[in-house]
Amino acid sequence: MKFPVNIEKIDSPPTYQTGLGAAFLGDSLDLLNQLPDNSINLVLTSPPFALQREKEYGNKAQDEYVGWLSQFAEVVYRKLKNDGSFVLDLGGAYEKGKPVRSLYNFRVPIHFCDEIGFFLAEDFYWFNPSKLPSPIEWVNKRKIRAKDSVNTVWWFSKSEFPKSDVTRVLTEYSDRMKKLLEDPAKFYYPKKRPSGHDISKSFSKDNGGAIPSNLLQIPNSDSNGQYLRGCKALGLRAHPARFPSKLPEFFIRFLTEPGDLVVDIFAGSNTTGFVAEQECRHWLAFENELQYLAASSFRFMPEDSDENDLSLAYQKVMLGNSVEIIQDTRQLKLFEKGNKYQA
């Protein structure tokens, strides 16, 4: 499959690349600016949130946050195709020292739509039942607030009709619906609901699954097999803010088609690129911390890679080699520029 943009025009080589994508080290504002306008189908990302408690990779203060994130959003807008989408996972936060929520994650969509020109195609809510209670002071100690376990996920679009097809992300029917489909006559007779909606016979048609809602229940308990295995083997701390692969999977399937280009501008451990590759989409990952990118290469190594293979990939990326990871069913091949290595 031909890569949809010419990545050789980017002024530094990728830290690593695979059959369908490439991961670049640098400030994503600069990297994004080097892509052609109207070239990306989907930008899907989870930026550093405006948290009071800083993560190891740094967070922006709440009062500067909208301005900071808008610089990226303005470039994303130009780089997206006309029917492209921008999906932004933003966790909520409390104001410093007070049991009062910050409004920063709500100010973002208002600013993006009023000032940049995006449409809010739909607001999604990611419910993570496995989230730990926080903030400790208000939830665990004083017990005056409930645990926060929902992130807002804003789906922005450049036009009112972005590419999307909900039939690609159907969910399993409920038990009741399954019974109805087995024997429509027994469970169902056409009638008007109290709301006045006419429940027609088409409700008993099997569409292969139910239309999903905008509440996505996804525990953040991915095993991340190869990634965590590699981190453990090399004594590395795994990225502290990974999202579960089901989250990008939902939006990649819903909003793109095979061969499309998906970009994560705050890639971290490159969950997005990994899912895009599995879904046969092209991908680009931008991240400004080299060690996160180096470890993210583990995701693309064949499952039977041993510690030496993983270590070698990590070292090569850390040393600034541009590594090509070619997955083939029999063996892993790692290439660096002009110097071929076979594990």
Ligand SMILES: C[S@@+](CC[C@H](N)C(=O)[O-])C[C@H]1O[C@@H](n2cnc3c(N)ncnc32)[C@H](O)[C@@H]1O
């Ligand atoms: C919330 S994490 C993303 C985690 C990712 N979704 C995953 O599953 O691993 C945000 C990432 O953005 C990176 N970052 C922050 N500012 C950046 C910038 N200007 N350019 C590129 N990356 C940046 C941070 O180093 C961090 O790894």
